[in-house]
Amino acid sequence: MKNVEHIGIAVSDLSAAEKLYSALLNTIPYKREAVESEQVTTSFFKINQTKIELLEATGPDSAIARFIEKKGEGIHHIAFEVEDIVAEMERLRNAGFTLLNETPKRGADNKLVCFVHPKSANGVLIELCQEIR
Numbered sequence: 569m570k571n572v573e574h575i576g577i578a579v580s581d582l583s584a585a586e587k588l589y590s591a592l593l594n595t596i597p598y599k600r601e602a603v604e605s606e607q608v609t610t611s612f613f614k615i616n617q618t619k620i621e622l623l624e625a626t627g628p629d630s631a632i633a634r635f636i637e638k639k640g641e642g643i644h645h646i647a648f649e650v651e652d653i654v655a656e657m658e659r660l661r662n663a664g665f666t667l668l669n670e671t672p673k674r675g676a677d678n679k680l681v682c683f684v685h686p687k688s689a690n691g692v693l694i695e696l697c698q699e700i701r
């Protein structure tokens with residue numbers, strides 16, 4: 569793992585959350601991006617080497633919609649940057665972690681991503697992301 573790439577926060581109203589986090593962080597989002605496969609729209613703030621990713625569901629089957637329904641708005645996941653996501657997935661599988669996708673999938677912000685089940689990580693949803701070079 570190289571660094572904490574972003575912290576994902578589930579929000580019900582992305583525009584309202586962007587205004588709030590712009591005031592809180594004293595900066596504005598550097599990008600908004602829809603990820604249709606995840607039924608989310610994301611908005612990214614950059615704070616030096618780490619980012620905040622706000623996520624709003626765009627459909628009822630979205631993981632974000634289910635999360636907010638069950639737990640309300642809040643921290644949804646922690647994403648770590650990795651050099652080689654395929655090798656990291658293999659390492660984690662061999663170490664007994666439950667992965668939520670067999671192969672890396674296209675994420676936001678020009679990344680390949682995969683997720684580790686929260687039950688494998690003390691109740692925290694973990695995302696691995698590798699820059700698409």
Ligand SMILES: CC[C@H](C(=O)O)C(=O)SCCNC(=O)CCNC(=O)[C@H](O)C(C)(C)COP(=O)(O)OP(=O)(O)OC[C@H]1O[C@@H](n2cnc3c(N)ncnc32)[C@H](O)[C@@H]1OP(=O)(O)O
Pocket residue numbers: 576603606608610621623631632634635638643644645647668674675676677679681683685686687691692693695
């Ligand atoms: C990829 C685009 C973007 C990016 O950065 O590039 C993103 O980050 S997209 C983020 C949204 N997508 C995902 O989260 C995909 C991976 N997530 C999943 O596959 C599901 O959300 C899953 C399996 C984590 C939970 O699925 P579901 O909610 O349908 O199942 P349950 O409600 O039965 O939950 C099982 C168990 O896990 C607990 N849970 C659920 N979500 C979280 C969470 N975010 N953090 C911690 N714990 C979570 C839930 O409470 C259940 O626990 P239990 O004790 O049984 O109540």
Ligand SMILES: [Co+2]
Pocket residue numbers: 574576621645647695
């Ligand atoms: Co994420």
